[in-house]
Amino acid sequence: MARRDSTNMLLQQIGIHAILLLYTLIAIFPIFLVIINSVKSRRAIFGAPLELPNAVNWDTVGYETVFKRASFDQYFVNSFIVTIGTLILILVAGTMAAHALAEYRFRGNTLMGLYLAIGIMIPIRLGTVSILQLVVNLRLVDTLTALVLVYTAQGLPLAVFVLSQFMRQVPRELKDAARVDGASEYRIYWMILPLIRPALGTVLAINMIPIWNDLWFPLILAPSEKTKTVTLGAQQFLGQFVNDWNAVLASLTLATLPVVVLYILFSRQLIRGLTAGAVK
């Protein structure tokens, strides 16, 4: 009986691992294929696509084309500025608003919470026609500022929701003790921030990737050469060089690899952040 159980267990384990391995392969293989072929000669790309790069098939002509024809370094800087700028703004404005909602009982508190929550489910894209007009009127077309403001508006609703949930759990005695000591309300807000560090991580995790990867708003609000983000730059470059396989594979790798490396490094925090935010 016990022996049969353990054989069953073993078979079950093998079955589980087989399915998981198979799916892992499905998830990873296409990316792997692009990366290995990006450093191979055209002949090897077509002749032996599955072969790993080696001394014979090695060729970096694709990368040379990419660096000559497109300013990916500039696109990276733009994407960094937009992503970092937005994240800072979301954290600052989001924690402040969440603090107000979680800490003070004022008339309209619930209503304000609901108002800010509308944006969790309604996609900001549906307002694009008017966003474009607004950005034109503010003379912000083809600026990174426009993207930062739009992404901040997009990220704030969920950020405020998650942050205020966490802030409500900060013990009241702590804040009241500070008030007895004569701390101002601003000082108390500042004091709470380090206590909700996990929530800050969650907010960063939820917002980072969608901002970096967005195509819609860069395409509509900031398509100029000097404000292009990596996603838009890659899209346009790929469209132009669609028949130059070396260049296409190289630019795909250039745009993919940094994200994948960063993701692997921070996957633990990121995944924890994503699930914490969604389950709340």
Added chain:
Amino acid sequence: MNPFTPKKPGKSFPVHIVVFLAPAVLIYTLFMIYPLVDTMRLSLYAPTDTNSVAFVGIQNYQMLLNDPLWSPRLWGALKNNLVFFTIHMLVQNPVGLLLAALLGSRFVRGRAIYRTLMFTPTVLSVVLVGFIWRLILSPLWGISDGFFNFFGVDNQPWLGLSETALPTLSLISVWQYVGIPMMLFLAALIGIPDELIEAARVDGATGWDVFWRIKFPLILPTVGIVGVLTFVGNFNAFDLVYAAQGALAGPNFSTDLLATFFYRTFFGYQLQLGNPTMGATIAGVMFIIVLAGVLIYLFGWQRRLLDLQL
């Protein structure tokens, strides 16, 4: 009551509350709420000869539904979007659930590694995913020949034929996003107390029984969240079609979704000029669809779950 908590505005105006709320409320109102409301308003206007717009009531909506130039595109995009959504519900979410169930079962080693690798496509830009698959499925490269031949199917330009392009794109999107339901289901499954499952096992329940009779009912709230996220995400999907098939959502509009239709209409493409008011009208239709989905979720699904718990 606590004497230190400022209770009601009155004696002294609570300036600090206003200061705390101001930045978020201003940015959110100006760049999200105002544009949404203004877009809905614009959908009731039409351009006039004098370069301004005039109120026309629901005429734009009638045109979109009935005009022979507009209505085939609208119904086509709507139908395609439904197919897109259905494929996600039938493939992405069940596969996500299966992977989560396997990852969540006890004694599975290397859970973190599997999870990290399987989630990788989700962090990539849709643009890159679209191109990666365009290359892999390209008959020119022929790398997928062996795979299809193995299953006895002739390789075809899957993205180039109007019958297969939409299902293919949907499956590419499933490939990319299956990580999200997987993570959400996994988080929910891990949260189930061990005692519950132990108790059932002692009573002789099999793994299959335990999953469907105990675990699945307990993660129903997550099933609802996954459903509504899929719905809202799918009815806004744009990037993949634009990256893989272009703004015209070819071949012959067979991959046209509401968002690509919206983009072409309001922003223009090739020689066609943009039409902001008709664009706003399509956004209005999308808004109604998304709102309907969210309301069904909030009042149909969540309310029912609350009733069950009581």
